[in-house]
Amino acid sequence: MSDIEKIKQVIKEDILIKRLELEDITAEEIEDNTPLFGEGLGLDSVEALDVVAGLEQSFGVKLQGVSPKEFQKHLYSVETIAQYVVAKDGKIIA
Numbered sequence: 001m002s003d004i005e006k007i008k009q010v011i012k013e014d015i016l017i018k019r020l021e022l023e024d025i026t027a028e029e030i031e032d033n034t035p036l037f038g039e040g041l042g043l044d045s046v047e048a049l050d051v052v053a054g055l056e057q058s059f060g061v062k063l064q065g066v067s068p069k070e071f072q073k074h075l076y077s078v079e080t081i082a083q084y085v086v087a088k089d090g091k092i093i094a
């Protein structure tokens with residue numbers, strides 16, 4: 001499994017499923033390009049903050065100082081989050 005695949009797995013299992021306590025869905029059901037907000041998984045702004053906290057805890061990646069537009073772009077899907085983590089040299093900590 002490549003690093004990016006491992007990162008996606010941590011995002012799906014540890015951040016989205018466990019941290020947000022999403023009980024009606026499995027990691028396998030979350031597609032990499034499914035939008036996390038709105039029509040996709042339907043996450044809200046409070047859950048977005050929890051995702052950010054999870055990224056810091058799991059990968060040591062911070063989103064402080066990121067513009068709202070960039071923030072939306074990076075948190076769009078599991079794929080975009082994983083790409084951001086890789087670009088920021090995030091490592092799986094947990």
